[in-house]
Amino acid sequence: VQLVESGGGLVQPGGSLRLSCAASGFTLSKYSMTWVRQAPGKGLEWVSSIGTGGYTDYADSVKGRFTISRDNANNMIFLQMNSLKHEDTAVYYCNVAGTWGQGTQVTVSS
Numbered sequence: 001v002q003l004v005e006s007g008g009g010l011v012q013p014g015g016s017l018r019l020s021c022a023a024s025g026f027t028l029s030k031y032s033m034t035w036v037r038q039a040p041g042k043g044l045e046w047v048s049s050i051g052t053g054g055y056t057d058y059a060d061s062v063k064g065r066f067t068i069s070r071d072n073a074n075n076m077i078f079l080q081m082n083s084l085k086h087e088d089t090a091v092y093y094c095n096v097a098g099t100w101g102q103g104t105q106v107t108v109s110s
Contacts, residue, residue: 001025001099005092008104015084015108021077021094021101029072031097035079037090037106047092048079061087084108 007019019035035047048058048068056068067080077094084106091103 001097003094003096003099003101005094005101005104008092008106010107010109011084012110013085013108016080016082017084017106019079019081019092019094019104019106021079021096023075023077023096026097026099028070028075028077028096033068033070033077034095035068035077035092036095037088037092038103039087039090042090044093045090050077081106 002024004022005019007017009017011017032049032051034049036044037047038044046059047062048066050056050068050070058066065083069078086108089106089108091105093103094101
């Protein structure tokens, strides 16, 4: 069972990034999925979740800017991040059924 995040990087304020999380070892369609982030010096912060039926939920801090989606056929989870702000700088992790990926760094800086 493994999750591998990708897509992070350095972006200017107002820019966009699309994070991906590739799952292996289990059938993604059976599980809800979550993105969590950890900013420098801070604890984990829930960002967004998507249920098995496609229901989505977002933290107030990202609502209207981030979009979570899933591709069950390819065992992938995505997080489209638009209008990025300095405070979005963090390591982003995907979580499925208690399994965590290694994280991908997102840095928003001019």
